[in-house]
Amino acid sequence: MTRADRPTIRDVARAAGVSKGTVSFALNGRPGVSEDTRERILTAALELGWTPSTKARALSVSRSFAVGLVLAREPELLGADPFFPAFIAGVERTLSDRGQALVLQVVPESEEEAGYRRLAGTGRVDGVFLLDLRVDDPRIALLEELGLPAVSIARPDGPSEFPAVLVDDRPGIAAAVRHLAELGHRHIAHIAGPAHFLHGSRRRRAFEEALAEAGLPAGPVVEADFSAAGGAAATREVLATGVTAIVYSNDLMAIAGLSVAVELGVAVPAELSVTGFDNTDLAAYVTPPLTSVRTDPYLWGRKASEALLDLIDGRTVDDVPVPAAQLVIRASTAPPPPGVRTETP
Amino acid sequence: MTRADRPTIRDVARAAGVSKGTVSFALNGRPGVSEDTRERILTAALELGWTPSTKARALSVSRSFAVGLVLAREPELLGADPFFPAFIAGVERTLSDRGQALVLQVVPESEEEAGYRRLAGTGRVDGVFLLDLRVDDPRIALLEELGLPAVSIARPDGPSEFPAVLVDDRPGIAAAVRHLAELGHRHIAHIAGPAHFLHGSRRRRAFEEALAEAGLPAGPVVEADFSAAGGAAATREVLATGVTAIVYSNDLMAIAGLSVAVELGVAVPAELSVTGFDNTDLAAYVTPPLTSVRTDPYLWGRKASEALLDLIDGRTVDDVPVPAAQLVIRASTAPPPPGVRTETP
């Protein structure tokens, strides 16, 4: 084991012939150190290969130099969702530049609160991300109580003192509905995510509003759980109502839905049009290639972490706008079959 | 902001009428504290709601109480791979019980070494996981140089002083090949992962050996990159060689391959059998449902983190056996078409 005992600030001080305090000042670019002492200290530090000990800095300035992410989803759902890795990659992009670390916590849903408390209580992180917002999310009050800075992805429905990255799924859903309406569909269904999730209920509302705006009758909405199994079951249910198009709230369910259609002998897109959400890697490689809504979780991760770090540093932070999601049209959408009945169901 | 300034060990000491040292002893269950003082200290700590400061403990015992995971894959690939979330969930399962945290680092492949150095240099973690082993993986020497304990997923090909979770993909691949052989296939192809990855090359070798063992001629092997796009391209290439079955090294490529088959008018499983690897959530919900190899990354995560924590605590740790992967047979595999030529290609 190469345990050459990392040099401390004391070693640097000795090497440069100054006191610890001066070294600290010099290395942090504070005024009050003459130019040549600073120079001498810097080269000494470099020669010794000195790196500041995060542990020691953390204790003395009572900061952790880390931010936290608590994931309360089931591992299977996490695995199927391309959101997290991309988001985390974006987060890292910002964090590593600023010398911060990401502390991840994956917990069963029942232990979510405990997860945040643990993170805060042991002082492991200086702030957290708030993902998968729920309707009237109890975590907002919790984090305010804990005094833990946070940045949420999407603006919560209730009051929140925390800045948000203004992710808005509604234009994406609206674009999908508009696209289908323009193709001539009049009977469109929506397979929604769980209603207690803000994105679940918001996408649903966006769907309903977009239908109304297009002058179409309300369509059936089935709530599913974002999983392939859930999507398949919901698809069966919805196909019985005789719709000609389905707007799914994620790609995974849409892809499962494609299979159900094949199984039931419903041709896509000739008899049924289908749109997904997320624009997964796989979307372009299923049969038929899936029309989907492209989002940019990598960007959200970057923006969210920039905002969070600024917030932690005590700067005032406004909500962060991000570009609207884009509809990516592929072969799973087409005009409805000609003979289809046009009266409302 | 509820900043009631968390109580320190000093406050507990004062409340219990003893010295800091005694409190520390009492709370760590060390001998040398009488039963009723211990009692008194414990209730005092409880009443004050005291939690030890990780920062302070970290500094004084020079441990971070955290382990690291460096992910050097592209975010898109990460997003498509259900391995990571499941693995991480398993890791967390162990860590949270033992009061440890997981520090994640997602870096471009070119900065992988820097990632480990950063983690070690700033003393952020006490050990790391070694995933996605490569052939002659340079990280092993690097970590030994850095003196950072590690546990690898799968045993490296070269020498390594680190314990490994003995994940072995070979039985899974072998089972797939055997299954296809038993169905009567004689011309089987393999779409492999990148050869510089140990799992990529091992699955490939397992494929070749299993063919030989079944008395079958060598089949075409195409190296792809685990992505849907790569899988689709490789499938086109391989279908031109007239095989009746394809063993894919992951589900994502297999699912993309299914679409290519549809597109080329090749019926699955009537004319072409297909097997995946990973047994993704989606595998059961594509058309036809995908025969795949079920692995258990959640378990690996649990085992790996147990081993890593033991290693960090200075216990000697042996390689950890895990159950072999199981073949899950679904509808994407069937006997080859009757008229197929049986001579070697």
Added chain:
DNA sequence: GTTTCGATTCAAACCGGTTTAGTAAATCCG
């Protein structure tokens, strides 16, 4: 020639734990 001032620098305190050395009282033992 003092006085004053700003620029440098240092010594010491501090963050909140753990750990060691040392002390006083209780217990053991012959």
Added chain:
DNA sequence: CGGATTTACTAAACCGGTTTGAATCGAAAC
């Protein structure tokens, strides 16, 4: 009963940084 242990506890040092208050110095001001 007196010395040797043992037990229960305290005070202080330590981990490696940051930060404060005071000391030192040369130069400008009076």
